[in-house]
Amino acid sequence: MNEERYILFENYLSNLLSAEEKADFESQLQTDTDFRKNFEIYQNWTNFLENKFSPEAVDFKKNIESISKKHFKTKKSKVIDLRSWHYAVAASVTILFGLFLFQNINPTFEDYDNPEMATFVERGDVNENLKLAQDAFNAKEYKKAIPIFETVLKTNKSPEIQYFYSIALLEDNQLQKAEINFSDLRYGNSIYKNKATWYLALSKLKQKDFRSCKDILLTIPDDFEDYDQVQELLNELD
Amino acid sequence: MAQSTIHPDQIYIDGLANNNSAVIQSIYKNFVPKVVSYIRNNSGDQDQAQDVVQEIMILLFNQAKANKLQLTCPFDAYFFLLCKRKWLNELKKSSNKGVTIDDDLPSTNEPTEQMVTEAELFDEKQQLFDLMFQKLGDKCQELLKLSFTIKSMEEVAEKLNVTYGYVRKKKSLCVGQLTQWIQETNRFQSLKIT
Numbered sequence: 021m022n023e024e025r026y027i028l029f030e031n032y033l034s035n036l037l038s039a040e041e042k043a044d045f046e047s048q049l050q051t052d053t054d055f056r057k058n059f060e061i062y063q064n065w066t067n068f069l070e071n072k073f074s075p076e077a078v079d080f081k082k083n084i085e086s087i088s089k090k091h092f093k094t095k096k097s098k099v100i101d102l103r104s105w106h107y108a109v110a111a112s113v114t115i116l117f118g119l120f121l122f123q124n125i126n127p128t129f130e131d132y133d134n135p136e137m138a139t140f141v142e143r144g145d146v147n148e149n150l151k152l153a154q155d156a157f158n159a160k161e162y163k164k165a166i167p168i169f170e171t172v173l174k175t176n177k178s179p180e181i182q183y184f185y186s187i188a189l190l191e192d193n194q195l196q197k198a199e200i201n202f203s204d205l206r207y208g209n210s211i212y213k214n215k216a217t218w219y220l221a222l223s224k225l226k227q228k229d230f231r232s233c234k235d236i237l238l239t240i241p242d243d244f245e246d247y248d249q250v251q252e253l254l255n256e257l258d
Numbered sequence: 259m260a261q262s263t264i265h266p267d268q269i270y271i272d273g274l275a276n277n278n279s280a281v282i283q284s285i286y287k288n289f290v291p292k293v294v295s296y297i298r299n300n301s302g303d304q305d306q307a308q309d310v311v312q313e314i315m316i317l318l319f320n321q322a323k324a325n326k327l328q329l330t331c332p333f334d335a336y337f338f339l340l341c342k343r344k345w346l347n348e349l350k351k352s353s354n355k356g357v358t359i360d361d362d363l364p365s366t367n368e369p370t371e372q373m374v375t376e377a378e379l380f381d382e383k384q385q386l387f388d389l390m391f392q393k394l395g396d397k398c399q400e401l402l403k404l405s406f407t408i409k410s411m412e413e414v415a416e417k418l419n420v421t422y423g424y425v426r427k428k429k430s431l432c433v434g435q436l437t438q439w440i441q442e443t444n445r446f447q448s449l450k451i452t
Contacts, residue, residue, distance in 0.1 A: 026434030027427060062437045068387050069433070071323050073406040080277045084315050087279065091286040092308050211279045243280070 025055075029062045079209075086180050087211050093139065127256040129226035132249065135191070138184045147172070150181070162188040179210030186216065190223050199223050214244040221253070230257055267333035274315065275322035282315070289334055293341040302345060310348070314340050321380050331369040339374050390439050398432035405429050 031037050032045050049056050071077055138154045141147065149172050156165035169185035182201055189198035202223065205216035217240050224233035234257045240250050273281025290311055297307040314337065321327045329336065391399065404414045405425065415422045 021431070021434055021438055023431060023434065026430040026437065030426065030430035030433070058437060058441065061440050062433060065387070065433050065436050065440075067324060068384070069391075069402055069406045071320060072388075072391075073403055074323075075407075076277065077319070077323070080274075080319050081316060083277055083279060084282065084312055084319075087282050087286060088308055088312050088315075091283075091290065092304060209277060209279060211283065213279065 025058065026062065029059055032059075033063065033066060082178055083210060086178070089139075090211065126228070126230065127225065127253055129222055132222055132225065132253060133191075135187050140180065140184075147176075150176075153181075153184075157184055157188055160191070162191040166192060166194075179205055179208060179212045183212040183216060187219060190219060190226070195223055195227065214240055215246075218244070218246065218250065221250075225253070233257065263330060265329045265331055265333070268329045270333040270337075271318065271322050271327050271329050274319050275327075277319075285315075285333075285337070286311075289337050292334075292338055296338070296342055297345050300345065301349060306345075306348075310341050310345050314344060317377060317381050317384070320384060321377060324380070329373070331373055335370045336373055339370060340377055343374065343378070386440075386443070387436075390436055393439070394432060394435065398428075398435065401425065401428055402432055 138157045140154050141151045153165050153168040165188045186198050186201035202216040202220040205212045221233045221236040294307040408414050415425045
C-alpha cells in the first residue's frame with residue numbers, strides 16, 4: 021500500500037498542507053490520472069463515512085423506526101379494536117362523561133388523563149430494563165417505572181422513551197421535571213413533538229393554570245392526531 | 259419536458275433530508291399503503307413491507323445527503339417503483355427461481371425509470387461500501403467510527419489513549435486500505451463514482 025500517498029490525501033482533505041504543497045497536489049491531480057482516480061475513491065470513502073456516522077443519519081434512522089412502528093401498529097390494532105361492543109361501551113362512556121362534564125364548570129386533568137400503552141419491546145427486542153419500565157408504566161405503577169426509565173435513558177435517549185418517562189413523571193406529580201422533559205420534546209423534531217405539547221398543556225391543567233393551558237393548546241397544529249381532544253378542551257376552557 | 263425540471267414533489271425529498279417528521283408521516287399516510295398492498299399481494303406480509311419501506315426511506319435519505327437528489331418525476335411513482343423493485347429483488351434472492359423484474363418497466367427514457375436506475379446504482383455502491391467497511395479490522399473500524407463522529411482528532415486520540423500523530427496516520431491508512439480494496443474490485447468499475 022502506498023502509505024505516503026494516503027497520508028497526503030488526508031492532509032489535503034483536512035486542509036493541513038502549505039500553500040506550496042497544495043498547489044503541487046492540485047497540479048498532480050490534473051496531470052496524473054492514476055493519482056486522481058485514487059484520490060477520488062479516497063474522497064468517496066470520506067464522504068460515505070461522514071454520512072454513515074453523522075448524528076443526522078443516526079437521528080433519521082431512529083425517527084423512521086419510530087414513525088414506521090407507529091404507522092404499522094395503529095393499522096394492526098384497528099383491526100382488533102373495532103369490535104362493535106367496544107363501540108357500544110365507548111358510546112355509553114361518552115354519554116356518562118358528557119353528563120358528568122355538564123355539571124363541572126372547569127375541566128380537570130383527570131378528564132383528559134388517558135395515557136397510551138407503551139410498546140417499546142417488540143420484534144425480538146431484549147432490553148430487560150426497557151421491558152421492566154414498559155410493564156410498570158402500562159400497569160400504571162409510575163413510581164416504580166420512573167427510576168427504571170432514568171437508567172435506560174442514560175444509555176438510550178430516544179424521544180419515545182423520554183415521552184413515556186415524562187408522562188410517568190406527570191402522573192406521579194413531579195410536575196416541574198415532567199414539564200422540562202415535555203418542553204425538550206416539544207422543541208425537538210420527533211413525532212412526539214405535538215403529543216408532548218399536549219401533555220404540557222395537561223400539566224398546566226393539573227395545576228389549574230387554565231390560562232397557560234390554553235396558550236399552549238393554541239400552539240398545537242390542527243393536523244395533530246388527537247386534535248379533537250385539543251378542540252374539546254379549548255371549548256371547555258372558554 | 260427538459261430533463262432538469264425539478265418536480266414539485268421535491269418537497270418530499272427535502273423533507274426526508276431534513277428529517278422532517280410531518281413530511282415523513284405524510285409519506286407513510288399517502289404512499290405507503292399502496293406499497294403494503296402490493297407486497298401482500300406478491301407473497302409478502304406486513305412485516306416484510308415495513309422493512310422494505312424503511313430501507314427505501316434510508317436509501318432516499320442517504321442519496322439526498324450524498325448528491326443532492328433532484329426529483330424529475332412524481333414522488334408517488336418513484337417511491338412505489340423503488341419499493342416494488344426492492345421487494346422483487348428480495349424474492350429473487352430468497353427463491354432461486356428467476357423472477358423477472360424488468361418486464362413492466364417502461365422501456366424508454368421515462369424520467370421515473372432513469373431516477374430509479376440511479377437510485378439502485380447508488381444503493382449498490384452503498385452496500386458495497388458497507389460490506390467493505392465490515393471487512394476492516396476492529397481497530398480500524400473503531401478509529402474511523404470515532405473520528406467521523408467526534409471530528410476533533412485531538413479528542414479521538416485522547417479517547418483511544420494514543421498520540422495525535424498516530425491517530426492521524428492510522429486514519430489515513432485505514433481509509434487507504436478501503437480505497438485500495440475498491441480499486442481492486444472490478445465491480446466498482448461499473449458503478450460510477452461521484
